[in-house]
Amino acid sequence: EVQLVESGGGLLRPGGSLRLSCAASGFTFKNAWMIWVRQAPGKGLEWVGLIRTKNDGGTTDVAAPVKGRFTISRDDSDHIFYLEMNSLKTEDTAVYYCATHGDLYGAATLPYWGQGTLVTVSS
Amino acid sequence: QSVLTQPASVSGSPGQSITISCTGTSGDVGAYNYVSWYQQHPGKAPKLVIYEVNSRPSGVSNRFSGSKSGSTASLTISGLQAEDEADYYCSSYSGVSIHSVFGTGTKVTVL
Numbered sequence: 001e002v003q004l005v006e007s008g009g010g011l012l013r014p015g016g017s018l019r020l021s022c023a024a025s026g027f028t029f030k031n032a033w034m035i036w037v038r039q040a041p042g043k044g045l046e047w048v049g050l051i052r053t054k055n056d057g058g059t060t061d062v063a064a065p066v067k068g069r070f071t072i073s074r075d076d077s078d079h080i081f082y083l084e085m086n087s088l089k090t091e092d093t094a095v096y097y098c099a100t101h102g103d104l105y106g107a108a109t110l111p112y113w114g115q116g117t118l119v120t121v122s123s
Numbered sequence: 124q125s126v127l128t129q130p131a132s133v134s135g136s137p138g139q140s141i142t143i144s145c146t147g148t149s150g151d152v153g154a155y156n157y158v159s160w161y162q163q164h165p166g167k168a169p170k171l172v173i174y175e176v177n178s179r180p181s182g183v184s185n186r187f188s189g190s191k192s193g194s195t196a197s198l199t200i201s202g203l204q205a206e207d208e209a210d211y212y213c214s215s216y217s218g219v220s221i222h223s224v225f226g227t228g229t230k231v232t233v234l
Contacts, residue, residue: 035222037169037225044126044212044225044226044227044228045161045163045169045212045214045225045228046225047221047222047223047224047225049221050221050222061221061222062221063221097168097169105174106157106175107222108155108157108159108175108216108222108223109157109159109171109174109175110159110161110169110171110214111171111174111180113168113169113170114168115168116168
């Protein structure tokens, strides 16, 4: 069974930093692109960023609103991937989900999601 | 980042069929057959109900079906049930975004 478990959320002041983790199991982690999606309170889903497999270059892409502030990384030996968030703004307040396509689907399909972790940025 | 346009709300009575539209551009929905639909109940993570325009993951009811014409994709829920009341989001791979874009979301109400 595929499981994604996020951790690391919390209450931060504007300008602060936080690292979210997503622990994965139940699929071939090193072969999967890993994605972060967020959802502000009462709002829709928003892509945050992704990290490709080492075979695909291990490169990352992040959305324009977080470019230069958020960094994504992965540890294939521990099956964890991370979202490092710096210079946090109030508009970064959201539930952050990790997601992946797993073993059976292409990278454009996200059948597996974590339960989400809440990040609140407030003065 | 660009988003796909969905109606804010759609409603129907139990047993009826409803259709949710998802309008994109020639750079996303119109260019790729990588349209997905997600169902989200309050306080829960999104759940994939349709992928690659019209495929259903294992375990998803066959009351859910998808289609696409040009730059507009659609999700149809037939035989509407109380448990279908949720928010629905479309998503499409995009050649101009970081990977994919989400729709604005549609609240489905079962009357």
